[in-house]
Amino acid sequence: MARSSKRIRPGFGEIIRVCWPGIVSSLFLILIIGGTFSALLSTSSSTKIIDDFGNSTYLRKVLVFTLWQAGLSTLISVGIGVLVARAFARQQSLTGRRLILQLLGLPIVTPVIVAVLGITAVYGQSGILRENLQLLGFSWPGNFYGLPGILVAHVFFNLPLSIRMLLPAWDRIPSENWRLAAHLGMNSRQLFLWLEWPALTSVLAGTAGIVFLLCFSSFAVVLVLGGGPSTTTIEVAIYQALRFDFDPSRAASLAIVQLTICTIVILSLHRWMRVQPISSGLATTSRYRPDEKLWKYRCLDFFLIALTTSFVALPLLAIVYAGITGPLTHVLLDSRLWAAAGRSAGIALAAATTALTLAMGLLFTSRVLLFQFRNRSSSSALQILGSITFAVPPMVIGTGLFIILLPMGVVFDAAVLVIILVNAILVLPYIMRTVGPALLDAGHRYDRLCHQLDLKGWNRLRFVEWPVIRQPLGFSMALCATLSIGDMGVAALFDTSGVITLPVLLYHRFGAYRFDEAAVTALVLIILCALVFLIVDRGIGKWRS
Amino acid sequence: MAFLTLNNLLFRQAGWQLEVDARIKKNSCTAIIGPSGAGKSTLLSLIAGFEQLDRGDILIDEQNISVLAPALRPVTILFQENNLFAHLTLRQNVGLGIHLGLKLSNKYKDRIDHAIATVGLQGLEDRLPNHVSGGERQRAALARCICQDRPVLLLDEPFNSLDPALRREMRLLIDQLRRDRGLTVLLVSHNPTEAVEISDEALFLDHGQILEHGKLEQLLENPSTHELAQYLLYPRK
Numbered sequence: 001m002a003r004s005s006k007r008i009r010p011g012f013g014e015i016i017r018v019c020w021p022g023i024v025s026s027l028f029l030i031l032i033i034g035g036t037f038s039a040l041l042s043t044s045s046s047t048k049i050i051d052d053f054g055n056s057t058y059l060r061k062v063l064v065f066t067l068w069q070a071g072l073s074t075l076i077s078v079g080i081g082v083l084v085a086r087a088f089a090r091q092q093s094l095t096g097r098r099l100i101l102q103l104l105g106l107p108i109v110t111p112v113i114v115a116v117l118g119i120t121a122v123y124g125q126s127g128i129l130r131e132n133l134q135l136l137g138f139s140w141p142g143n144f145y146g147l148p149g150i151l152v153a154h155v156f157f158n159l160p161l162s163i164r165m166l167l168p169a170w171d172r173i174p175s176e177n178w179r180l181a182a183h184l185g186m187n188s189r190q191l192f193l194w195l196e197w198p199a200l201t202s203v204l205a206g207t208a209g210i211v212f213l214l215c216f217s218s219f220a221v222v223l224v225l226g227g228g229p230s231t232t233t234i235e236v237a238i239y240q241a242l243r244f245d246f247d248p249s250r251a252a253s254l255a256i257v258q259l260t261i262c263t264i265v266i267l268s269l270h271r272w273m274r275v276q277p278i279s280s281g282l283a284t285t286s287r288y289r290p291d292e293k294l295w296k297y298r299c300l301d302f303f304l305i306a307l308t309t310s311f312v313a314l315p316l317l318a319i320v321y322a323g324i325t326g327p328l329t330h331v332l333l334d335s336r337l338w339a340a341a342g343r344s345a346g347i348a349l350a351a352a353t354t355a356l357t358l359a360m361g362l363l364f365t366s367r368v369l370l371f372q373f374r375n376r377s378s379s380s381a382l383q384i385l386g387s388i389t390f391a392v393p394p395m396v397i398g399t400g401l402f403i404i405l406l407p408m409g410v411v412f413d414a415a416v417l418v419i420i421l422v423n424a425i426l427v428l429p430y431i432m433r434t435v436g437p438a439l440l441d442a443g444h445r446y447d448r449l450c451h452q453l454d455l456k457g458w459n460r461l462r463f464v465e466w467p468v469i470r471q472p473l474g475f476s477m478a479l480c481a482t483l484s485i486g487d488m489g490v491a492a493l494f495d496t497s498g499v500i501t502l503p504v505l506l507y508h509r510f511g512a513y514r515f516d517e518a519a520v521t522a523l524v525l526i527i528l529c530a531l532v533f534l535i536v537d538r539g540i541g542k543w544r545s
Numbered sequence: 546m547a548f549l550t551l552n553n554l555l556f557r558q559a560g561w562q563l564e565v566d567a568r569i570k571k572n573s574c575t576a577i578i579g580p581s582g583a584g585k586s587t588l589l590s591l592i593a594g595f596e597q598l599d600r601g602d603i604l605i606d607e608q609n610i611s612v613l614a615p616a617l618r619p620v621t622i623l624f625q626e627n628n629l630f631a632h633l634t635l636r637q638n639v640g641l642g643i644h645l646g647l648k649l650s651n652k653y654k655d656r657i658d659h660a661i662a663t664v665g666l667q668g669l670e671d672r673l674p675n676h677v678s679g680g681e682r683q684r685a686a687l688a689r690c691i692c693q694d695r696p697v698l699l700l701d702e703p704f705n706s707l708d709p710a711l712r713r714e715m716r717l718l719i720d721q722l723r724r725d726r727g728l729t730v731l732l733v734s735h736n737p738t739e740a741v742e743i744s745d746e747a748l749f750l751d752h753g754q755i756l757e758h759g760k761l762e763q764l765l766e767n768p769s770t771h772e773l774a775q776y777l778l779y780p781r782k
Contacts, residue, residue, distance in 0.1 A: 183615045
């Protein structure tokens with residue numbers, strides 16, 4: 001009997017029954033993002049944006065400065081990042097390499113406002129470094145606030161990120177190629193030219209794109225270190241338009257311009273930004289690198305690594321020191337601190353849980369579409385939808401929601417809910433990109449076996465998927481919760497009391513020149529971040545060896 | 546008289562050690578056989594200079610090469626994979642064997658063309674490694690070895706990923722080059738019955754020690770150690 005090779009198409013009911021988690025998550029995201037865009041477009045329009053920017057020198061300056069500071073920050077962070085990553089790649093057997101790389105991971109999870117406080121304490125106008133250099137007879141011209149401060153802070157955050165994103169390029173060079181290079185007698189310059197640069201080009205554009213986007217939509221750094229209207233970025237201008245000028249129309253125009261530029265950058269670089277694992281940089285593949293043990297390169301590498309480590313570690317140590325020696329009792333007995341800390345922790349956990357729920361809905365349905373219905377394009381579409389929020393700065397969503405809630409008169413009453421929602425959408429791509437590959441890999445390996453054993457639902461999750469996704473899930477949830485605790489942008493936009501979250505409280509203490517109290521508050525925030533990270537990571541992902 | 550002398554070599558690594566003492570004749574092809582983890586590839590790495598000896602000397606034509614950097618040793622090596630830089634054309638890869646800046650005079654270009662013709666890759670020289678077959682990639686790597694013109698050729702299982710017909714073709718090409726250019730070849734192989742086609746002699750390594758050294762055909766027909774017999778799946782004596 002001849003068998004038909006035609007695939008049976010699933011019915012509508014079957015699709016709904018199996019794909020409902022993904023459908024619900026998708027509708028939710030489309031509603032929020034679509035609603036935001038509609039709100040922005042209804043408040044502003046392309047002609048209005050052109051008018052606004054054509055008539056206002058201030059707005060043009062804001063746009064130029066935003067692009068200029070982001071470009072410069074990217075150039076410095078990625079340029080130095082290449083040199084330092086090469087030093088790490090060359091010194092595979094450096095004592096303490098693992099510890100230093102882990103230390104360089106700290107800025108990624110340190111709340112921006114805390115780091116800014118530390119940076120000011122060390123490199124600022126009356127910072128430790130400047131005072132010590134003056135004692136040694138070196139003068140330091142110019143004002144730290146403004147572009148210099150913004151650049152220092154952006155390099156602080158993005159240099160370690162660049163290093164960790166660039167390092168995997170070296171792991172991709174086959175060990176035989178290193179041996180071949182040694183056998184052919186290549187010197188350090190030739191190694192860079194023939195081996196390292198071709199490997200780097202595959203990650204350089206993506207790294208630069210991500211760093212540019214982060215600097216382009218940087219908020220807290222510019223708000224604190226910006227130093228005036230001449231050094232304002234679009235994000236800060238949106239905040240000022242909504243909070244000080246109460247001009248939603250201008251805020252909408254700015255948000256649309258920001259979104260357009262972010263989308264252009266992402267579309268231009270999406271080819272390189274698709275796979276961007278943040279490496280721990282701890283892989284030490286066996287290889288013979290001919291210039292590894294040459295003294296001149298060893299000295300250069302040690303110098304670069306020591307300088308980078310000090311640059312990152314000093315502000316963090318300064319904060320811890322200032323916190324310990326500050327007015328601990330006075331600050332710790334302040335009930336507003338604990339109320340803000342409690343809200344921050346609650347917001348972080350709620351945002352991470354919401355993001356997890358959305359991500360799991362999208363990912364499980366994506367897996368079903370890929371393996372059960374063989375519908376690759378729909379499966380990819382769900383994954384893209386989960387990562388698309390990477391292109392939408394949280395301030396843009398915040399502005400949209402602000403405009404939606406304004407006529408209802410509940411803007412500030414719904415503050416906590418909005419902060420949770422925006423943070424959940426902000427961290428969603430991290431979960432998608434961390435858990436997604438593990439879940440789909442499990443699908444590739446075990447889907448047929450599961451069908452053969454009729455293993456599905458809860459049992460499949462328990463025995464097949466959970467063991468595989470547990471660690472990446474724990475890590476990404478912990479990362480998301482920590483990022484949410486430290487986020488200040490949307491919280492500042494919706495805050496009325498000055499104590500809505502710990503970062504906002506810290507910002508207000510810093511802005512009121514109560515540096516001692518700010519230092520203790522920063523220490524509490526760091527401890528809170530560390531605690532939440534450890535509890536979530538270890539609680540879900542279990543203690544790792 | 547020995548051309549390649551492995552004089553009382555000792556190499557230690559993480560609780561494991563390799564001890565070798567052997568003499569290899571000029572213009573011979575010696576197969577290095579043995580189970581996985583016996584130290585076959587490590588021995589080639591020691592000769593090529595990728596690993597440092599704890600004791601002993603390596604002499605080629607009575608010159609001690611143990612202290613020389615890999616690039617200065619009169620040897621060339623072919624690995625199982627990744628013998629070419631993936632972003633360079635076959636011609637550029639071959640050219641690196643002559644000049645590392647790829648600044649090639651007409652004389653050098655002729656040398657490259659000749660090497661490419663010798664391995665039968667005419668017409669493919671401007672392709673990238675990923676755009677040719679596995680056998681063609683190994684041929685290109687061999688062409689670079691020809692350009693380097695060094696007397697000892699080390700082969701670290703370079704034909705393993707090829708199909709049987711291509712493997713045979715490559716073995717015959719190596720054999721031809723050895724005869725034409727007077728090369729001394731050391732070939733790590735997991736397949737003694739294939740190695741016998743081009744190898745005169747064999748070293749049998751097990752647990753970092755040479756247990757047998759002699760004519761390959763004789764070793765295959767009449768292994769004198771229990772370990773070699775077991776390796777060749779012969780019945781126990």
